[in-house]
Amino acid sequence: MSGPSVDPRFAHLSVRSTFSLRDATIAPERLPAAAAEAGMRHVALTDRDGLSGAVRFVRAAEGTGVTPIVGVELALTAQRASVEPRVTLIARDSDGFAALCRAVSHAHAHGRGTPLLDDVGLDALADAGHVIALLGVESPVGLLLARGASDAAATELGRWRDRFGGEDTVLGVRDHRVAPGGRWVHGRPDPSEPGDDARIARTLALARRSGVRAVAVNDVRHERPDDVVVADVLRCMRLGVPLADRHLGRTTSAAWFTDPATMARRFRERPDLLEGAADLAERCAAPLTLGEVRAPRLTGRSPEQSAAALVARSRAGLVRRLGDPDGTVLARLDHELAAIDEAGLHDLFLAVADVVVDVQAAGILVACRGSAAGSLVCFALGISDVDPVANGLAFERFMNPYRDELPDIDLDVESHRREEVYDLVIARYGEHRVATVGMFETLQARSAVRSVGKALGLPPEEVDHVARRLPRLRGRDVTRAIERLPELAGSRLDTGRLGTLLDLVARVDGMPRHLAMHPCGILLGDDALLDRTPVQRSAHGYPVSQFDKDDVAALGLLKLDVLGVRMLSAMRHCLDLVNGVDRGGEPVVDAERDGDPVSESGGRGLRQPTRTAAQAQVPGWESGPFALGMVAHDDPATYELIRTTHSVGMFQIESPGQRELLGRLQPSRFSDLVAEISLFRPGPMRADMVTPFVARRHGEEEVHYAHPALEPVLAETFGVIVYHEQVMGVLSALTGCDASEADLLRRRLGDPDSRRLVRRLVLERARARGLGAEMVEAVFADVASFASFGFCKAHAAAFAVPTERSAFLKAHLFPEFMAGLITHDPGMYPRRLLVEECRLMGVPVLGPDVVHSTRDATVEVVGQEVADTMLGLGAARAARAAGEHPGPSLPAGWSWEPGAPDPLPPTGRDAGARDDGGRWAVRLGLAGVADLGHEDIGRILGLRPFTRVTELRDRVRIGRDAALALVGSGALDTLARVGQVDGPRDRRALRLVVEEAWSLRGRRPHGAGSRGARGARRGGPLQTTLSLELSEPPPDLPPESTAARVRGELLTTGVDLSAHVVSFYAPLLHALDVIDASRFRDLPAGERVRVAGLRVALQSPPQRSGDRVLFLTLDDRTGQIQVTFFSRALADCAWIAREAELVLAEGVVSRRGRRGATLVGRRAWDLTRLWRAWQDGMLDRALRERGTPAPHRAGGAGGGTAPTQGREAVRRGGGW
Amino acid sequence: MKRYRETLDEVEVDDGKPVAFRWRGRRHEVIQILGHWHEDAGWWHRSGGAVLEVERTDLWRVEVAVAASGGRGIHELVRRGSGWRLDRIWD
Secondary structure (H helix, E strand, O other): OOOOOOOOOOOOOOEOOHHHOOOOOOOOOOHHHHHHHOOOOEEEEEEEOOOOOHHHHHHHHOOOOOEEEEEEEEEEOOOOOOOOOEEEEEEOOHHHHHHHHHHHHHHHOOOOOOOOEOHHHHHHHHHHOOEEEEEOOOOHHHHHHHOOOHHHHHHHHHHHHHHHOOOOEEEEEOOOOEOOOOOOEOOEOOOOOOOHHHHHHHHHHHHHHHOOEEEEOOOEOEOOHHHHHHHHHHHHHHHOOOOOHHHOOOOOOOOEOOOHHHHHHHOOOOHHHHHHHHHHHHOOOOOOOOOOOOOOOOOOOOHHHHHHHHHHHHHHHHHHHHOOOOHHHHHHHHHHHHHHHHHOOHHHHHHHHHHHHHHHHOOOOEEEEHHHHHOHHHHHOOOOOOOOOOOOOOOOOOOOOOOOOOOOEEEEEEHHHHHHHHHHHHHHHOHHHEEEEEEEEEOOHHHHHHHHHHHOOOOHHHHHHHHHHOOOOOHHHHHHHHHHOHHHHHOOOOHHHHHHHHHHHHHHOOOEEEEEEEEEEEEEOOOOHHHHOOEEEOOOOOEEEOOOHHHHHHHOOEEEEEEEEHHHHHHHHHHHHHHOOOOOOOOOOOHHHOOOOOOOOOOOOOOOOOOOHHHHOOOOOOOOOOOHHHOOOOOHHHHHHHHOOOOOOOOOOOOHHHHHHHHHHOOOOHHHHHHHHHHOOHHHHHOOOHHHHHHHHOOOOOOOOOOHHHHHHHHHHOOOOOEHHHHHHHHHHHHOOOHHHHHHHHHHOOOHHHHHHHHHHHHHHHHHOOOOHHHHHHHHHHHHHHHOOOEOHHHHHHHHHHHHHHHHHHHHOHHHHHHHHHHHOOOOOOHHHHHHHHHHOOOOEEOOOOOOOOOOOEEEEEOHHHHHHHHOOHHHHHHHHOOOOOHHHOOOOOEOOOOOOOOEOOOOOOOOEOOOOOEEEEEOOHHHOOOOOHHHHHHHHHHOOOOOOHHHHHOOOOOHHHHHHHHHHOOOHHHHOOOOOOOOOOHHHHHHHHHHHHHHHHHOOOOOOOHHHHHHHHOHHHHHHHHHHHOOOOOOOOOOOHHHHHHHHHHHHOOOOOOOHHHHHHHHHHHOOEOOHHHHOOOOOOOEEEEEEEEEEEEOOOOOOOOOOEEEEEEOOOOEEEEEEOHHHHHHHHHHHHHOOEEEEEEEEEEEOOOEEEEEEEEEEEHHHHHHHHHOOOHHHHHHOOOOOOOOOOOOOOOOOOOOOHHHHHHOOOOO | OEEEEEEEOEEEEEOOEEEEEEEOOEEEEEEEEEEEEEEEOOHHHOOOOOOOOOOEEEEEEEEEEEOOOOOEEEEEEEEEOOEEEEEEEEO
């Protein structure tokens, strides 16, 4: 033939990507490169139902020389059509893209999952213009042509031309070489399939007849021909059907990303169709400009009005906050306002301030998170609660004029009311200006194995076998995983099928599966928001952008992050109890207890405040209801409590590691908490920045500055670089640059290459300023090494606000705060430890009770006798009354000073005492009882009071399992008069009654309202039940042991209410000389001891040395003990530490700082196994199983039974 | 129309298109190609190796003349891989 032929001009105008969601296999990011490799200058992305791939696609096209074109393929509402017609709509430019966004949102508004574009949407789209309608095989015209209805097709085409205009209406011609009759299924051809020859001939005839242009398309779904297998699997996964001929939606594998030469061969006789496609593509421009920051006009004010409003509100706010702000503060305000003015971001600050006001007005706690706390404007507007001037926080760390991005303002709100916050934002700005950020769930190894296996029709058990044995890997590691997993060899799938399965899993890995709502991002925009992003509805009805967080950042959309934080919910619960506010809207029908401060059980009116300002003696609370705003910084009582390291329940500082750090750091003011939070990060911990910091803080090491200029920057942290702000400050002190530039330099320290550049720049500038090169070198080396793991001080300060407030609540409003924690469970510990914390502070915890409890935990006032019984103090008080020494009768860890009226709890702090002789108690809520549904509780609360247990069956309609759970939890003790003369002897007896009563109901004949059933209920069985309820259990039944009762409580509530689990092992612990936590605290270093307790936390943080270390926290009813197992001991102890719930550990006391006593564990045992061995007289042997036993007290096995099933039961904890 | 599904051994091909073939001992010459389509077999039917490939099938509908008798007919030839088959005949 002739010489080198020039590739024909062509561009793909119909291409689906992975964002067609389980349909096609090309990633949008790959598309521009694929087009460039094929020699195309344009390529279109036309996903089905959405535009989610658009931003990545456009971004990926940058620098490839390929112009990205964006379109969408949407289904149309159709009458009487068996196949829903679809049309491809292509944006010619950014105006067309805006129209597409609107059309996609409109189509999705029709219903979740099945977007349909109706005539209204189509007309709006056509009116907007700048959009091309590409009518292909599945279009209304294409479907009519397939049926041979040429005249109807011509009429239909005319309608499209009338709408979109002759230039923008195009017929797509596709040649996949489909045979007439298509794929034969069950030996029959498909009569609706005319075959591609006929289809093409009819389409070209129509084009000629109507004068509409026809162009070549390929409806691309996969990049290479062989990828069609993946497309087949994806389609079957989406449809939820097994792979079979009739489900493919294709008969040939021609829908790959064909190059122009291949297309030219297919359309050998009509090269003009390729030219047509290329010409059409040339008419289109990129639909998006990325990287532009836009400040939306959120408030509807003009820029001048906004600027004036921001100045006025900031100044007024500052006066409200600080009274009479000084010159420094006012200068800082002007500086920030000027920067905001420059960026045109007035509306952002005003809008966020308005959101905060709305949220607060709705009674929802809100806190500012992150670097926004560095802004004085945020402080003045009430967005943040930290004074950035007083705390040395940099505005430039938050909003840098040199950085071309919108500043992030993140708000924390009460977690269980986050959706209310969304509602408030939408109510203020309107649906058309608010959308939540999207987030794509992707196909991941395990779930992908299941779906691919299902599509392949493999036996579900075998697929499950494979899926369960796969570690949580990304799918593309799956093939490697199989070589390393001997367990997989146990699969009954042959290697061929297993290989096919895993190969396909690896090929679908990471593909987007489903659009979900991002957990916190909210887009705020002006009226143009919906021109920039298409939205669809979430399951809860919220508008969700089809773009994810990276996309919206690239688009320059304004995002507000609203995070749900459970600690805020817990604090709100606390405040509501204190102030007597009932937000639950629960129908509380409890007339007899109204106005009765101390009832028979000690309960008090549910909506009465627990305290008033006058009697509470809470610092800062002078009158009215208590509010968090009254919490002042640096309250001495708060920090005294923090220094004891009893910080369970305090935000951010409750983990075992943080408690150890608190012990060493001994914070005494807010700024110490800021430092604590910043130091407790992997980087500073690994680099051991803590040791010099602590030593210098306590004056044990001299503070030294490399240069006097650094002193003002580093003095607050004793010369140790802790904060990003200090890195900025040091750089600025060395070079003389301003804060904005210093922040840019700091950001560049992370990367080794740019670090070298920064170093040279710093050295040069410092020399010019006359600073000694050696000193500068040394300081820079310091800065560079700390820059990577320093922490933003504004972040830490923002965190420290809720930390300090939660500590304040714990110090001053302990029972209410603990009720909040128990209800919302915000921290790292199980609920039973929170209950234990109450006891350790002298506050008894009353179990859930259908008579007294609400849904959530509350606070009650009980008489001293009740409190003594609950805390196990009865015997000691009696001994003392009799003039004996109460010591031996006190529970473990308690003490009683000779002159004191009350004994002292193990923590040394009694938070339960009241002036009136009563004592505070926490009452658990019904929500913590297993098997009891949300509606069950609502009915219980609504139908109270009850006089007999069977009312729960007949009126409340509680199921049998829930009724038995109520028995086990003790929630029926009061109602059934358990242990009273006229009630069942114990819970076991009550259980028999309840089982009987509920099984009678179960035997009742079924059938909708059958008369027989009702008769039966009125007649015999119910009578029997009533008498049963009052009858005594059979006399030969032994009484229920405490262990059995606790077991029941653990199983139903996860909390050992009647007695601490460890207390059952007391005889053995005594025999083994086990030290309890309250005594352990004061042991000298180096002593070899044993400790025992229930595991409450196990952590394995990364260590500088790379060694593995386990931190085990044990709770033994007198407090918690930290046990550290270093790598040497791990071989012996790791298994026990991980697997046993009750652990006995032996080791050496280690002390760091004032409070930090920990045990360095050498050996560990499972306490329940030791107990059994002891019962069998085999204790020595059991101890020997791990090394030589230390001597233990002689003496045989003690009596009694321990709840050895504690392990199972404790696992169930957290079901509150 | 009659179905055969018989393997053809000798097929002459030009640029992928069938030109002539021998069936039941008689040489058939292709006079005219009436249609050419693709079809892919269900790849999941085959158990076997981990490498998944789609085996493309070409369907050729041709008018042929039998060299010996001069009789004519419409035949459907199927190519899968390098193998050829006669599937259907319309006389």
